[in-house]
Structure formats: structure tokens, C-alpha cells
Amino acid sequence: MSDCLFCKIIAGEIPSRKVYEDDLCYAFHDIDPQAPTHFLVIPKEHIQSVSQVDENNQAVVGHIFTVIARLAGEMGMESYRVVSNIGDQAGQSVHHLHFHVLSGRDMTWPPG
Ligand code: 5GP
Ligand code: ZN
Numbered sequence: 001m002s003d004c005l006f007c008k009i010i011a012g013e014i015p016s017r018k019v020y021e022d023d024l025c026y027a028f029h030d031i032d033p034q035a036p037t038h039f040l041v042i043p044k045e046h047i048q049s050v051s052q053v054d055e056n057n058q059a060v061v062g063h064i065f066t067v068i069a070r071l072a073g074e075m076g077m078e079s080y081r082v083v084s085n086i087g088d089q090a091g092q093s094v095h096h097l098h099f100h101v102l103s104g105r106d107m108t109w110p111p112g
Pocket of ligand 1: 005014016017028029030031032033074084086091092093095
């Protein structure tokens with residue numbers, strides 16, 4: 001999508017600090033980290049949010065979780081949180097599916 005911030009990051013039109021990349025997904029550090037470790041994992045295909053995951057694109061979501069598990073292991077993260085906000089009330093500000101991976105501090109539940 002030409003007017004999507006994360007599609008522009010994937011295309012290299014907007015710079016980002018890459019954590020990992022493969023044919024299906026891209027991981028990069030959040031510009032406004034909410035924990036000592038805070039990166040985002042996004043599909044290269046534009047999907048609006050979890051609400052748009054279906055039988056045709058579900059494989060990339062499973063793949064992203066294998067990537068998260070592998071990166072967490074490689075980075076020595078023993079405890080972490082994976083978050084995806086869906087819609088405005090939940091706090092989604094970029095409408096391209098993304099999974100926040102946060103680690104390195106105590107976290108509370110329920111989230112705010
Ligand atoms: P959301 O609020 O949609 O759940 O998450 C969007 C995230 O994208 C936010 O945590 C925000 O800090 C991050 N973000 C917004 N713009 C940029 C950017 O230009 N570069 C990077 N690396 N992160 C961004
Ligand atoms: Zn996009």
C-alpha cells in the first residue's frame with residue numbers, strides 16, 4: 001500500500017533499525033521503545049490487522065511467531081510479551097499488522 005508507513009519501511013523508503021528479515025517478514029526496533037527491548041515484527045504483505053487474518057494469509061502469522069520464538073532465543077530473552085493492537089480503541093496507530101515484542105522490565109497485567 002503506497003500510503004502505509006510500514007510498507008514504506010519494508011521498501012526502504014523510510015529508514016529503520018533492522019532486527020531480522022526474510023522473504024515473508026521484517027523485524028525492526030520500535031522508534032519509541034516501551035521496554036529495554038522493543039521491536040516489531042510485520043508481514044511484508046500489507047494486512048491491516050489481526051482482524052484481516054484469514055485462510056489465505058494465515059501462514060505468514062504462524063511464520064512470524066516462529067521468527068519471534070527464534071529471535072527471543074537468540075537474544076536471550078527468557079520472559080517477554082507479544083502484543084498486537086487492533087483498531088483505534090485498542091491503540092492501533094499504524095494500520096499494517098504488527099506484533100510488538102517487549103522485554104527487559106517488569107510488566108503489569110491487565111495492560112492499560
Ligand atoms: P501501534 O500503536 O499501532 O500498536 O504500534 C505502532 C508502533 O509503531 C508504535 O509503537 C510506534 O512507536 C511505532 N512507530 C511509528 N512510526 C515508526 C517509525 O517511523 N519507525 C519505527 N521504527 N517505529 C515506528
Ligand atoms: Zn502496509
